[in-house]
Amino acid sequence: MRVLGIDPGTATLGWGVIDHQGSMTRAIAYGALITSPQSAPEQRLKQLYDGLQAICQTHHPEAAAVEKLYFGQNSRTAMAVGQARGIVLLVLAETALPYVEMSPAEVKQAVTGYGRADKRQVQLMVQRLLGLEQYPKPDDVADALAIAICGAETIRFQRAHGEKLGR
Numbered sequence: 001m002r003v004l005g006i007d008p009g010t011a012t013l014g015w016g017v018i019d020h021q022g023s024m025t026r027a028i029a030y031g032a033l034i035t036s037p038q039s040a041p042e043q044r045l046k047q048l049y050d051g052l053q054a055i056c057q058t059h060h061p062e063a064a065a066v067e068k069l070y071f072g073q074n075s076r077t078a079m080a081v082g083q084a085r086g087i088v089l090l091v092l093a094e095t096a097l098p099y100v101e102m103s104p105a106e107v108k109q110a111v112t113g114y115g116r117a118d119k120r121q122v123q124l125m126v127q128r129l130l131g132l133e134q135y136p137k138p139d140d141v142a143d144a145l146a147i148a149i150c151g152a153e154t155i156r157f158q159r160a161h162g163e164k165l166g167r
Contacts, residue, residue: 002028002057003155004061004097005148006065006142008088010080011035013048014140014166015154017059018143020152029059042112043109052091056157063152064092064099067107067143084104098165102147110150 001021007014016030034081035044045139066088070079100111109115112125123135123142129149136142158165 001063001152001155002059002061003148003152004055004064005144005146005151006064006066006088007143007147008030008084009065009140010041010044010048010084011037012138012140013051013084013088014138014142014144015052015055016053016136016141016145016148016153017061018061018145018148020149020156025129025149025152027132027145029055030145032138032141038128039160041083045083048084048087049091050116052088053095056079056091056095056097061097063151064097065147065154065157066092066099066101068101068103070104084085084157088119098155100158100165102150103142111146112155119143 002017005016013033015033016037017027017028019026023069030070033048066085071083096166105115108122112121119139123139126142126145127135130145136145155165
């Protein structure tokens with residue numbers, strides 16, 4: 001199963017595509033969509049939209065996993081991340097991709113075994129789990145790959161139990 005993991009953000013949106021078959025998981029592609037703070041907000045959102053559309057068209061994921069909005073951030077940051085999540089959900093709806101959502105703590109628990117792991121621990125575990133020569137940078141990319149890994153397991157479990165994905 002090919003899964004697209006997304007760590008939403010307006011300045012930097014991390015993404016990662018993995019193939020997950022049984023106990024084997026490998027990275028297909030990953031990166032970050034980076035927008036300029038000098039650009040108008042609507043232009044930044046359009047850039048994210050176009051970038052995500054291109055990723056979906058290029059890598060043909062079967063499902064997606066998206067990080068839930070974390071409310072511990074300041075309200076300005078939360079609003080920007082919320083706008084980016086809106087773009088993500090729009091692209092997923094337009095491409096008819098089923099998806100799952102998970103909290104940062106759920107992702108950290110699934111990937112590192114500890115729900116309060118720091119960024120470096122997540123990067124190192126993603127590197128090990130995917131057999132990468134270097135850990136993914138920036139941390140938004142490592143987070144997106146971790147989200148994809150966690151999402152793939154969640155999707156596998158839900159499908160095995162006859163649960164529907166996405167909204």
